Amino acid sequence: GQNIDQPTEMTATEGAIVQINCTYQTSGFNGLFWYQQHAGEAPTFLSYNVLDGLEEKGRFSSFLSRSKGYSYLLLKELQMKDSASYLCAVRAYNAGNMLTFGGGTRLMVKP
């Protein structure tokens, strides 16, 4: 099975940069996803990493190190609307196309 850990809560200031970490233990790693979930809404896809390195997409970037079982989501120029939960999810060869989700990190952006 997979074990995924991420902080429960984080607080940051509008305009700042925040890094949300995710560590995982899995066999047959086959990709790591980040989702954003606003309160009361469904998760929406943010990013995907399968190779080591940084994937940049506008204000959001995601990094992966497969040897360390580690990823982070970097949010720049924080806006109030970025207040949400951020879910890390891992896919593994031995689990088909299924994703195993972490518990999510609730980010609060303050003025």
Added chain:
Amino acid sequence: GAGVSQSPSNKVTEKGKDVELRCDPISGHTALYWYRQRLGQGLEFLIYFQGNSAPDKSGLPSDRFSAERTGESVSTLTIQRTQQEDSAVYLCASSSAAYPLAERGETQYFGPGTRLLVL
């Protein structure tokens, strides 16, 4: 429709009653997933359908839970003899990718969920 739809959006039921939740995936998506999300917690995998293959039921918490899917379309999740601990948001997701198309970063698209409250 353009996205995954679920019905009902909210369901309040009494302990011991059966409930049926419905999911309409994105047209053409072969994979369909059900998750449960308790208040303030992460997503808990329940069941996975892929095309005509036997579903992966490894996440179903008890034999009170069952799900069906007709071909590559609608799925229903049934909870029998509901308990208060079944109260949660039940999310359905679909994706177009069959394993192993991970290199395309095929993702899952989530429906809005059904909020179930068992009194």
